[in-house]
Amino acid sequence: MSPAQSAPGGPGGGHAASAGPDEGPRPPSWRALITGLLMALVMATIMVTTYVSAQHAVVARDLPWGVTGSSPLTTNVQEHVSLKIHHYKDQAALEDAANRTEIYGGFVTQSNTVVIAEAASLVAPGQMPALYEKAAKAQGRHLAFKVTNKLPKEDPLGVVPGIAVFVLLVAGYLGSTLAMQRTGAAAARRRVLSLIGYAIIAGLVFDVIIGPILDAYPDVGTNFWPLWGEFTLMCLAVALFAAALQSLIGPIGTLLTVVIVVFFGNPSTGGVNGTAYLPAFWQYLGPVLPPWNGATLVRNTLYFDGNAITQQLIVLSIYAVVGAALVTISTYGHLLWWRGTKRRPPISPEEEGGIAAIPPA
Structure with a gap:
């Protein structure tokens, strides 16, 4: 018997005999691959559903809004936007409420002044004054506007x-x-x-x-x-x-x-x-x-x-x-x-x- 035939580590020895198709890393199974892709699809589906459902329609729902008394202008505005009305005794109280984030702004009936807290929303400062101005023009009134809580230049x-x-x-x-x-x-x-x-x-x-x-x-x-x-x-x-x-x-x-x-x-x-x-x-x-x-x-x-x-x-x-x-x-x-x-x-x-x-x- 030659050394090559008898040596355990030789070409014909135990190592060569033990080598087989099971050695080496196994490729990932189709099941694991499909499971991973399905998980990714589920996550992406959840994400697109939540983000789009929350942000696709920028419409006010019970927007907190202050008033110092009843006014046909506010009544007209409510026909176009959903408001949750808060009542205050005067303009100072209304502005204080805006600074405490209770309201996004308000309308001072006595002076026909629209107060808007700019930092509360990017939409309300454009929407609310425009609606009041449109209603005021229809009734031949003049409005004043005051912006509080202004956003800084930074x-x-x-x-x-x-x-x-x-x-x-x-x-x-x-x-x-x-x-x-x-x-x-x-x-x-x-x-x-x-x-x-x-x-x-x-x-x-x-x-x-x-x-x-x-x-x-x-x-x-x-x-x-x-x-x-x-x-x-x-x-x-x-x-x-x-x-x-x-x-x-x-x-x-x-x-x-x-x-x-x-x-x-x-x-x-x-x-x-x-x-x-x-x-x-x-x-x-x-x-x-x-x-x-x-x-x-x-x-x-x-x-x-x-x-x-x-x-x-x-x-x-x-x-x-x-x-x-x-x-x-x-x-x-x-x-x-x-x-x-x-x-x-x-x-x-x-x-x-x-x-x-x-x-x-």
Whole structure:
């Protein structure tokens, strides 16, 4: 017998004999490929449905509007736009209500003055004065106009709050997802502290870029510090919300976070048009989700003297506190009874596609 025939590693040895069609990486199955594509199609379908249904028809529904008395002009305007009338004793009270974001503007009957809060909506400042002016011309009256809560030259269209919040929301769930992908543990110890530190740094970085560097909001010296705290809270609320879902239900938690926060939450903010120009469903949904509360918090801080921000701070804090509690409890396995004794990692290579599910702002 020759060495070549007897040696285990020779051409005719054991290695050659053990080689077979099962060695090497296997190509992905058609089932896995189709499943992935179907998931992408479902996500895209949800996104197009939510965004288009919320924003395709910019029509006011119960637009908050103040008056200081009855007027045929207001009656005529109500025939063309849905208003929710609030009554005030005089123009000063009406303007104060606008500054507290109770109304988008109003009509002062005694002086035939249309008051409009410019920062409340991009649509109302054009629509409401035009409707009143048309009604006044038909009745031979002259109107006066007063604009309050004007948008600054740094943000003439009022888009900065929405853009900043959208980026912070994405930063929140991406931070949680990528951190867990790298560690391979759905609720590792120190997860909450790590995300708190991440949110603080992210909030500071975004605030420095938007304010001092790009000069995209007014009074940087005054607004920088409160915005840092608000940016941090928004990023942290979404990061801990995502971490909690990932801890409880695994990789699907990432996709569910995207659906809730981005696909449903972002359209419910109303954007620059204002919540009053959303369909009723979206008007009710927005206040319970982070995006609406974040956008309203930043807008009111910048353009409404910091009024009417208590509700937003409470809602975002609830997301952060409850998320932190769920992540902490899950770390010790108290909420994992339905998943058995073996915990599954939150992110697998096959399911990493959820990370890329970031729609345009």
